Amino acid sequence: RKEVEQDPGPFNVPEGATVAFNCTYSNSASQSFFWYRQDCRKEPKLLMSVYSSGNEDGRFTAQLNRASQYISLLIRDSKLSDSATYLCAVIVKAAGNKLTFGGGTRVLVKP
Amino acid sequence: DADVTQTPRNRITKTGKRIMLECSQTKGHDRMYWYRQDPGLGLRLIYYSFDVKDINKGEISDGYSVSRQAQAKFSLSLESAIPNQTALYFCATSDSRQGAFEQYFGPGTRLTVT
Numbered sequence: 215r216k217e218v219e220q221d222p223g224p225f226n227v228p229e230g231a232t233v234a235f236n237c238t239y240s241n242s243a244s245q246s247f248f249w250y251r252q253d254c255r256k257e258p259k260l261l262m263s264v265y266s267s268g269n270e271d272g273r274f275t276a277q278l279n280r281a282s283q284y285i286s287l288l289i290r291d292s293k294l295s296d297s298a299t300y301l302c303a304v305i306v307k308a309a310g311n312k313l314t315f316g317g318g319t320r321v322l323v324k325p
Numbered sequence: 326d327a328d329v330t331q332t333p334r335n336r337i338t339k340t341g342k343r344i345m346l347e348c349s350q351t352k353g354h355d356r357m358y359w360y361r362q363d364p365g366l367g368l369r370l371i372y373y374s375f376d377v378k379d380i381n382k383g384e385i386s387d388g389y390s391v392s393r394q395a396q397a398k399f400s401l402s403l404e405s406a407i408p409n410q411t412a413l414y415f416c417a418t419s420d421s422r423q424g425a426f427e428q429y430f431g432p433g434t435r436l437t438v439t
Contacts, residue, residue: 313370314370
């Protein structure tokens with residue numbers, strides 16, 4: 215089983231709709247969680263950190279469910295510019311604070 | 326100017342050649358990383374360095390070596406390139422003084438080994 219797993223998608227989303235997707239992690243000692251956005255052939259860029267209490271940044275909401283070992287990302291009022299691959303990343307501090315990435319979830323927002 | 330730069334941005338080389346990819350950063354971060362990305366396999370860690378004297382292997386270090394010449398520079402070498410090392414390579418940095426350890430990526434080097 216991979217340490218961090220994501221549904222590769224694509225999630226085809228009508229413009230203006232809401233889309234949500236999850237990322238599961240296998241190591242219960244995971245302590246820090248992130249969502250990155252990656253456009254085609256570009257570098258990943260940090261979208262948001264995921265806090266235990268959940269956090270929101272504009273149209274983006276991230277949640278952490280420790281009991282079920284997953285994080286989620288919800289995008290409201292989707293824009294065409296939200297089309298990208300969303301990578302989740304997890305840190306296990308006991309493993310040297312290295313980021314382990316999921317394979318990414320591709321989101322396509324269509325008019 | 327970009328905080329994390331990589332050179333070259335694109336490179337085509339032949340099997341058996343030695344090649345070096347370079348990464349420089351102006352963010353003042355102490356930690357640097359090299360990843361490769363392949364379609365369907367996500368980002369995989371090759372090597373990482375927590376400071377100039379601390380180099381560690383990642384999950385896929387075979388066939389690669391690194392050098393941390395200064396806090397701001399971290400280079401990746403392929404001693405004898407092979408076709409399955411064709412991939413997109415990213416350098417990243419992070420700051421150990423920041424508790425959450427977010428990483429910041431360079432623009433990537435697209436390497437093709439023929």
